[in-house]
Amino acid sequence: MTAESADAAQQESAEPAAAQPFLRLKGVRKSYPGVQALAGLDLEVRPGEVIGLVGENGAGKSTLLKLLGGIAAPDGGTIEIDGVSHTRLSVSQSIAAGIAFVHQELNLFDNLDVAANVFIGREPRRFGCLNIVDTRRQRAAVAPLLDQLGAGFSPDTLVGRLSLAQQQLVEIAKALSQQARLVIFDEPTSSLPIAESEKLLAIMARLSRRGIAVIFVSHRLTEVQRAADRVVVLRDGRLAGRLTRAEISHDRLVKLMIGRDLKVDYAAPKTARGGVALALSGIRTAAYPRQAVDLDLHRGEILGLAGLVGSGRTELARAIFGIDPVHGGGLSLDGKEIAVRSASDAVGHGIFLVPEDRKATGILLDFTVAENISLPNLDAHASNWIVSAGSERRQAEASRGELGIKVPDVATLTATLSGGNQQKVVLAKWLAMQPRVIILDEPTRGIDVGSKSEIYLLMRALADAGVTILMISSDMEEVIGVSDRIAVMCEGRISGILTRAQFSEENVLLLAVGNRVVP
Amino acid sequence: MTTDLSLEKAIGQRTHSGFVAWLVSRQIFWVLLAAVLSVIAMSLLTSTFATPNNLFNVTRNFAFVAIVGIGMTAVIITGGIDLSVGSTVLISAMTTTVIMHAGLPITIAFPAAIAASLTVGAINGVLIAIAGMPAFVVTLGMMSIARSIGMVMSNNALIYEFGPDQAILFAIGGGSVRVFGLPIPNPVIVMVLLTAITAFLFNWTRWGRHLFAIGGNEKAAILTGVPVRAVKVSVYMFVSFCAGLTGFLMVGWLGSVTTGLGSGMELTVIAATVIGGANLAGGSGTALGAVVGAGLIEIIRNSLTLLGISTFWQGTFVGGFIVLAVAFDRLRNTETSE
Structure with a gap:
């Protein structure tokens, strides 16, 4: 987006900001066993504004989205929609209120066409009691939505044939067809190529011009900076800060997210490369x-x-x-x-690989820490095919000390560890093998x-x-x-x-x- | 914060739960309890159950299912399945029969029977692990092919002449060994040895660890350098070896082979392993579980016969236990996930 369009977006957002809030959260709390996911959050969303929602993992973003989608119920506080307050939302209330989601992992059916995906579960019928899906009407309704979004594909395209970015457009079309008043994008750009991300940001601006509010969750701070009218930063389930468009800067965002100035320690090389x-x-x-x-x-x-x-x-x-x-x-x-x-x-x-998707391919969650570490190297712990539990344990204990794996006992199941500690276990198993x-x-x-x-x-x-x-x-x-x-x-x-x-x-x-x- | 708490919980569970709690959480314990209670009840209710003769038969009968079940457990731990075991039993029995009927010694017939069975397993394993075909379909096909080949080998004749080594063959399959004065059928001896060896393999060897790794998360196992393909082939060969052993023992016991031998056995075997605590999704199972599961099924069958209840009811009881076993598993999983 250019500076011009950014200015334009700002001007437009200035006007609806005066309008009645569409959504207002007051003191919303939610805890899960052992975690206070949201500790009294206040948030207002006005029609047509683009709100950037940022925070570290575990800050409470996904919990907030769950509450708005009606998937989880808050423990306390109120959710007010158009001035009507609710103690919780059900899924159907959330949809009826016009809250729509575009998730990071899309909820689409690859084997159905675009129109069918947009109308899934609320297909137009005809022939009275025969209840036959009126595919023609369905397509006719979807075509203008796709036009509005500038999508270059027709309503009868199979969703499986579309690129990820195009599939997101289908999700947005679905939101529009439900007369959405708030569209929540959950990390929509995290797996998009840059050019496609740009288009998506432009679509958000277009939604906002039509008076639709947008909540944009992203870890890409530069995008948040460009797209959002204001930013809401969450930390440990609380509101860490609000920034207006003029106040948004990378450093301020990071500082609010982690609560202090953070210099990630990268450590310079001590030795020259060989x-x-x-x-x-x-x-x-x-x-x-x-x-x-x-x-x-x-x-x-x-x-x-x-x-x-x-x-x-x-x-x-x-x-x-x-x-x-x-x-x-x-x-x-x-x-x-x-x-x-x-x-x-x-x-x-x-040669060793630490794969991207730790839980799916990196580690055995139902093995203990010690078993995970020894798995590739069982030969070293075995004599005559018999694996020595003692030797396995000693190795794991050594790794635990060396890498600072925070676990009370190496016989603990790996599933109970945090992401960072699991990653250390993955590293430990390779480090043990020179x-x-x-x-x-x-x-x-x-x-x-x-x-x-x-x-x-x-x-x-x-x-x-x-x-x-x-x-x-x-x-x-x-x-x-x-x-x-x-x-x-x-x-x-x-x-x-x-x-x-x-x-x-x-x-x-x-x-x-x-x-x-x-x- | 999440982790800290779940860690505390995990530690808590470990320290507060003693041996009894551990025992009670094991499916195999409950199955064993059911079996023992049935035995006690039957001994009190009937005069025919606790006779040396009947007990001899019961143990021998379930030994066959148990031996194959031990092999099946290994397959199921890796997340696979083998439907062709019943047909492999027939292939092994037929190979033994044909070779011995031709007048050749048992020292040739036995290795040949095992080799034929291993071939079946190797074909299954290669198609599943290397060609990447679904285990269910491959072994379903093999179930049909192996049975048909067994039938061809029989040449549609019922053989009860086993050449010069006939007496040895019958003694191995049908005989018994006296242990502390009690006659123990040979198949039971084989079963006990195999259980001990397999339990050892599962718990203490690289192979065993690899089985659980593959069943727990195959992708992670591949990326960790576990030789997944080789292990999977070996597992299908292992279950076929068990089936081959059973086929050979059954010839000696029955004294003749019909083409229906082992027919439908795969489902009984799978039932036994599931009742014994193996999870069809892979990642868990014990050698002893298959034996206990097979034992329970045979006790039910025998009890119904002795009580004069139609054997048609057998399926209801066995089926009920399968569903109970799975329900137990679900219950345990929801408890730990909370």
């Missing part, structure tokens, strides 16, 4: 079989791998780790060619700021000990703060490699969209 440890020559992945990737990773360096979602970073990591078949090219480790056809091959060569290369895919996603610093320190300590680290990350601050060099991918190829002196958000983004770096 020679080439892992060399990729002409690697082609299934996602981009025509692009051959060459990349040298040095001993003792942290190489950040940046790029947009879908640029082929994860696929490259999976190919190096032997999970996906390689369509050509080879790897060499310390100058020797190696064949990696399976994850066990990679592990055998000392790693040579560690690939970290989004190492701190969903981890609180405190644990982030600890994980960065650990990564640096490993690199200083001579381990090569490849870190895939979409978090710009993290990539720039942690990396020794940044390789940027675009459509399956390495579009450029930046050295520390060249590090800037702008340079990374330019390379990510395939442009050259400004000298």
Whole structure:
């Protein structure tokens, strides 16, 4: 968005701000066993305003959304809609009041067309008692909504054929068809390419011009800064602060979110990087079989791998780790060619992966901490096939001390640990095996700021000990703060490699969209 | 904050719950209790149950289901299923029969029977683990194929001539060993040994740990470098080995083989493992559970017969126990998740 349009948005928002609030929360409280998710929150939403809602994980954002959607009931306080106060909302009350959601994970049916998705559960009928779905009327009603949103697809397109950004438009069309008065976007841009994010921000502005209120939940502070009329910051279930458009700045947002000035500790390298440890020559992945990737990773360096979602970073990591078949090219480790056809091959060569989706692919939640740590390395704890529980325990205890895993006993089930501690368990299992290369895919996603610093320190300590680290990350601050060099991918190829002196958000983004770096 | 609390809770559970609480939380304990109570009740109610002869039969009968059940447990722990075990029993029995009928010694027939069974398991395993086909469909197909091949091998003749080693064969399958003066049927001895060995494998070896890892979260297991494919193939070979062993023992016990041998056995075996606490979604199960589950099913069957109740009621009881077992599992899960 340009400065002009930002100004325009501001002018427009100035007018409805005087209107009666559509929604007013007063002292809303909600606790879950052991957590005070919301501790007396007040919030007003006026027609046509765009509110940025930010806060760390666990600040209470999702709880707030659940209460508004009628999925959970508050323990106390009132929710007032158009001046009528409720102690709780049911799902149908929430829909009837005109509150609609566009979730991060979309609730669409891939096997149905756009019109059917928009009208799911409230299909227009015809032929009286025969109750046949009137698909023609359905399509006719959806077409103008899609036009309004500038969607370039027709109502009879199968949703499964649409891109993620287009599917979001379907969700928005659904909200419009329900005469929504408040549309809540829950991290809508987190998995969108940049150009698509821009379009979405423009659509939010358009909704707001029509008098529809928007709540925009996002971790991307720059977007919040651009799109929101005002920002509400939550911390520990309370209102940490409100900022008007003029007051919004990155630093102030961060300060409000975490309650203090935070300098994430990145730790500078102590040792110079060594020679080439892992060399990729002409690697082609299934996602981009025509692009051959060459990349040298040095001993003792942290190489950040940046790029947009879908640029082929994860696929490259999976190919190096032997999970996906390689369509050509080879790897060499310390100058020797190696064949990696399976994850066990990679592990055998000392190449390890810390996957992005920790709970789904990184860790066994119903194994104990000790069992998780020993799993890849059972040979070391076994003699004649028999696993020694004592040796396993000693290893886990050592890791616990070394990495600061906060757990009373290594026999605790991993499921009960926090995200940061689970990630440390994943790291611990590889550290116990004298790693040579560690690939970290989004190492701190969903981890609180405190644990982030600890994980960065650990990564640096490993690199200083001579381990090569490849870190895939979409978090710009993290990539720039942690990396020794940044390789940027675009459509399956390495579009450029930046050295520390060249590090800037702008340079990374330019390379990510395939442009050259400004000298 | 969430974590702190759940941690405290976890520690609390660990320290406050003693052995009794642990025991009571085990499904196998309740199944065992049901079995023991049935035995006591039957001993008091009838004069026919607690006779050496009847007990000998009961234990031998359930040993066959239990042996296959132990193998099935391994498959189910990994989140798989094998419907072809009944047909594998037939393949093994037929191989034994055909070879011995031709006058060859048992030292050739037994390895051949086991090899034939392992081949069935290897085919299942490769199709499931390497070709990535669903276990249910692969083994459903194999159930049909293996039975049909067994029928072809029989050449539609009922064989009860087993060549020079016939006496040895009958002694192995139908005989017994005296332990502390009590005659214990050989299949029961095999079952006990297999249970001990498998329990050991499950709890103390790399293989066992890998089974639970695969059943708990296959993706995480792959990314951790667990040789998932090899382990899965081995598991289908293991259950086929158990089925092969059973087939061989059954020939010796029955003295002849019909093409219906082992037909429908897969469902009884799966029922036994589920009653014994294995979770069809993978990740949990014990070797002893399958044995106890098989025992309970056989006691029910035998009791109904002795009480003069139509065997048609057997399915109602067994089915009831399956549903109860799963209900118990649900109950336990909701308790821990709260």
